[in-house]
Amino acid sequence: MALTLLRGIRTQTLFGANAGLFCTTRRHPLAHFTTRVESVQTSEPKSVRKSIQQATKEAAEHKTQGFEAVIGIETHVQLSTITKAFCSCPYDYGSQPNSTVCPTCMGHPGTLPVLNAKVVECAVKLGLALNCEISMTSKFDRKQYFYPDLPKGYQISQFDIPIAEKGYLDLDIPMEFGGGHRRFGVTRVHMEEDAGKLLHSESGSFSQVDLNRAGVPLLEIVSEPDMRTGIEAAEYGAEIQRVVRYLGVGNGNMQEGSLRCDVNVSVRPIGQSEFGTKVEIKNMNSFSEISRAIDYEISRQILLHKESQADKIVQETRLWDESSQKTFTMRKKEGLADYRYFPEPDLPEVVLTSDYIDEIRNSMPELPEAKRRRYENMGLSMQDVIFLANDDIVIIFCITLIFTLSCMLCY
Numbered sequence: 001m002a003l004t005l006l007r008g009i010r011t012q013t014l015f016g017a018n019a020g021l022f023c024t025t026r027r028h029p030l031a032h033f034t035t036r037v038e039s040v041q042t043s044e045p046k047s048v049r050k051s052i053q054q055a056t057k058e059a060a061e062h063k064t065q066g067f068e069a070v071i072g073i074e075t076h077v078q079l080s081t082i083t084k085a086f087c088s089c090p091y092d093y094g095s096q097p098n099s100t101v102c103p104t105c106m107g108h109p110g111t112l113p114v115l116n117a118k119v120v121e122c123a124v125k126l127g128l129a130l131n132c133e134i135s136m137t138s139k140f141d142r143k144q145y146f147y148p149d150l151p152k153g154y155q156i157s158q159f160d161i162p163i164a165e166k167g168y169l170d171l172d173i174p175m176e177f178g179g180g181h182r183r184f185g186v187t188r189v190h191m192e193e194d195a196g197k198l199l200h201s202e203s204g205s206f207s208q209v210d211l212n213r214a215g216v217p218l219l220e221i222v223s224e225p226d227m228r229t230g231i232e233a234a235e236y237g238a239e240i241q242r243v244v245r246y247l248g249v250g251n252g253n254m255q256e257g258s259l260r261c262d263v264n265v266s267v268r269p270i271g272q273s274e275f276g277t278k279v280e281i282k283n284m285n286s287f288s289e290i291s292r293a294i295d296y297e298i299s300r301q302i303l304l305h306k307e308s309q310a311d312k313i314v315q316e317t318r319l320w321d322e323s324s325q326k327t328f329t330m331r332k333k334e335g336l337a338d339y340r341y342f343p344e345p346d347l348p349e350v351v352l353t354s355d356y357i358d359e360i361r362n363s364m365p366e367l368p369e370a371k372r373r374r375y376e377n378m379g380l381s382m383q384d385v386i387f388l389a390n391d392d393i394v395i396i397f398c399i400t401l402i403f404t405l406s407c408m409l410c411y
């Protein structure tokens with residue numbers, strides 16, 4: 001077992017079944033960003049819009065004309081634990097707002113977090129699956145920022161000592177996208193808690209806060225900037241989803257927000273070693289959207305380089321808009337210093353033993369990459385290997401078939 005040193009006083013639940021409890025707030029000015037920016041963007045000349053569309057097409061065809069893109073991904077994986085990360089509340093997606101909350105996850109003064117040991121187990125599992133070095137001693141830190149869905153004013157996360165780091169992920173690009181084996185570096189995997197959610201009224205005059213999601217455990221996976229195209233990034237995200245599902249640590253559902261990918265994209269002339277200015281893109285709900293958003297962003301940046309307007313590429317967060325197939329400015333990116341991280345004083349260090357890690361390693365199922373190599377060694381074509389190892393429906397079908405056959409044989 002992990003020698004996780006847990007302390008803290010669990011407070012009594014004061015609001016057992018407070019369904020319908022809402023905290024209201026005036027709508028944050030940022031909540032209007034999509035409409036405001038869209039109105040600016042739609043006023044751009046038709047010729048510019050056309051040239052960007054053309055450039056997107058060229059990028060998709062890998063005609064990047066002397067430039068290369070550098071892409072890194074931050075993936076948030078929501079864990080399917082029975083209770084939240086630091087309190088005993090459950091989390092059921094779609095349940096009535098504020099029905100699964102307590103003073104701890106609502107951030108009331110005087111409450112103390114108690115670490116859910118299952119979160120550590122999931123983190124070690126995913127760290128091992130991503131070929132990471134596991135930290136025998138790690139700690140939690142406070143990441144401080146203000147937002148109405150974060151009543152504590154800080155998020156419990158891990159800063160300088162993550163639970164896992166220096167890993168990699170192997171995958172095979174499908175034949176229809178050119179094929180080939182790729183290895184992408186994984187910088188780190190760390191544990192953190194999710195924030196609540198804002199529900200905006202139709203009139204836009206106010207917003208309501210739902211804290212059901214506050215305190216739900218997340219693992220953030222930060223990749224090395226190793227991808228060069230939208231397809232590579234999308235395949236990396238899809239492989240993370242497969243690993244999460246194979247391990248059973250989360251459902252990996254993008255529509256529910258259980259798997260969220262934020263991508264960082266920059267462009268530089270081929271041969272230049274320094275990175276260009278990176279832009280973060282959010283709000284993508286499928287791997288196809290990730291691929292298209294990146295290809296659009298690469299084209300936009302290459303176009304600005306070619307028109308000698310590279311200074312207009314600024315470090316910012318942009319949102320993908322599926323209806324217009326474009327990215328839009330959301331906000332200028334905060335630097336690390338803005339969060340003023342410091343060690344979480346209410347949680348002790350997480351200390352692991354080699355026996356605990358070995359126990360988890362021995363309990364892990366065969367992962368997609370191992371399965372693909374096994375199928376390949378059996379002499380199957382790469383197309384069949386990817387089809388059999390990567391497709392959920394095929395896996396479920398095979399399990400059902402084996403179960404049915406074994407039942408028939410028993411009968």
Ligand SMILES: [Zn+2]
Nearest residue numbers: 087089102105
């Ligand atoms: Zn709670």
